[in-house]
Amino acid sequence: MTTDTLTRPRPTPSAAPGTVRRARRSTAPQQVLGSGRGARAAAVTALILMTVMWLAPIAWALAVSLKSEPDAATVGDGWIPANGFTGEAYRKIFAAGKIPMWALNSLVVAVAVTVITVAVSALAAYGFSRTYFRGRKLLFAVTIASIMIPPQIMIVPLFREMVALNLLDTYAGMILPQVVAAPMVYILKKFFDGIPRELEDAARIDGASSIRVFLSIVLPLSRPVLAAVSIFVFIGTWNNFLWPYISTSKQSLMTLPVGLATVKDAYGLQYAQLAASAMLASIPLVVVFMLAQRQIVKSVATTGLGGQ
Numbered sequence: 001m002t003t004d005t006l007t008r009p010r011p012t013p014s015a016a017p018g019t020v021r022r023a024r025r026s027t028a029p030q031q032v033l034g035s036g037r038g039a040r041a042a043a044v045t046a047l048i049l050m051t052v053m054w055l056a057p058i059a060w061a062l063a064v065s066l067k068s069e070p071d072a073a074t075v076g077d078g079w080i081p082a083n084g085f086t087g088e089a090y091r092k093i094f095a096a097g098k099i100p101m102w103a104l105n106s107l108v109v110a111v112a113v114t115v116i117t118v119a120v121s122a123l124a125a126y127g128f129s130r131t132y133f134r135g136r137k138l139l140f141a142v143t144i145a146s147i148m149i150p151p152q153i154m155i156v157p158l159f160r161e162m163v164a165l166n167l168l169d170t171y172a173g174m175i176l177p178q179v180v181a182a183p184m185v186y187i188l189k190k191f192f193d194g195i196p197r198e199l200e201d202a203a204r205i206d207g208a209s210s211i212r213v214f215l216s217i218v219l220p221l222s223r224p225v226l227a228a229v230s231i232f233v234f235i236g237t238w239n240n241f242l243w244p245y246i247s248t249s250k251q252s253l254m255t256l257p258v259g260l261a262t263v264k265d266a267y268g269l270q271y272a273q274l275a276a277s278a279m280l281a282s283i284p285l286v287v288v289f290m291l292a293q294r295q296i297v298k299s300v301a302t303t304g305l306g307g308q
Contacts (some may be wrong), residue, residue: 060079063129066085066086069088069270069271093277098276099256099259102255102256105254106255106257106281106284108171109244112175113178113179113237116175117179117180117184117229117233118226118229121229122180122222122226124185124191125187126189127191128143128189129192142249143186151242152242162247167247167268169250172251174247184229184233188225195222200217212291238256238285256277256281257281260277260278
C-alpha cells in the first residue's frame with residue numbers, strides 16, 4: 001500500500017441512478033413577519049395600536065365614571081373634567097343598594113347556566129363521539145344546523161313555554177332556556193374524537209362502566225377544553241340581556257344588564273352613574289379572565305380553536 005493510497009480522500013457514495021436526494025427541512029420556526037429589526041418593529045407597533053384601540057373605550061368609561069354629573073353631561077369636556085375627578089357616582093350607586101343585588105343575581109344565573117350547560121354539552125358530545133346508533137349522523141347534523149337559528153326567533157316559543165310551566169319571574173325561568181348550547185357540543189365532540197380509544201378499552205377490560213370511563217378518564221383529560229367552554233358560557237350568560245329582560249319583571253330578580261337598563265329608563269341619562277355601573281359590572285369578567293387565562297391559552301393550543 002503506497003503513501004498516495006493512504007492520503008487520498010475517499011470518494012463519497014453517489015446516489016443511485018433515478019433517485020433524488022431530499023432536502024432537509026429546516027426545524028427552525030417559521031417567521032411570518034421575518035426576523036429583522038424592521039419586522040419586529042412593525043409587529044410591536046401593530047400590537048401597540050391594537051392595544052390602544054382596545055383600551056381607549058375602557059379608559060374613557062373610567063374617566064366618565066369619575067366625573068360629576070354636570071361635567072359628564074357637558075359636550076366637549078374632554079378626559080379631564082373642569083371640576084376635577086370625584087367618586088360621587090360610585091357612592092350614589094352603592095347608596096341605592098341595587099347594584100350588589102343585581103350583581104348577585106347575575107352571578108347565580110351565570111354559575112348555574114355554566115354548570116348545567118357544560119354537563120349537558122359534555123354528555124351529548126360524548127354520546128355523539130363514542131356511541132353508535134341509527135340516525136346518529138342525522139341527529140348531530142340537526143344539532144349543528146341549530147347554530148344557524150337566531151336566538152331571537154326562539155323568544156316567543158320559550159316565553160309561552162315558561163308561562164305554561166309557571167316559571168316566569170323565577171331563577172329557573174331565567175336559567176333553563178339558556179342551558180342548550182350547540183356550539184359547545186360541537187367543540188367538545190371534536191375534542192373527544194381526539195382522545196385515544198385504547199384508554200377507554202383498557203378501563204373497560206378492568207371492569208369500568210361507561211359512566212366510570214367518562215368520569216374518570218375522559219373528563220380529566222378534557223380539563224383545558226372544559227375550562228374554555230365554561231368561560232365562554234359564563235361570559236355569554238353574564239352579558240345576556242334579552243332573555244332575562246323578558247322573563248322577569250321583579251327588581252329583586254333582575255340581572256345586572258337588565259337592572260342598569262331600568263335605571264337609565266327611570267332616572268334619565270346619568271352618564272357618570274351609567275359609566276360607573278358598567279365598570280363595576282365588568283370587574284367579575286376581568287377577574288374570571290385573569291384567573292383562567294392560562295387555561296384559555298392552553299385550550300386554544302390543544303383543541304384547534306386557534307386555527308391549527
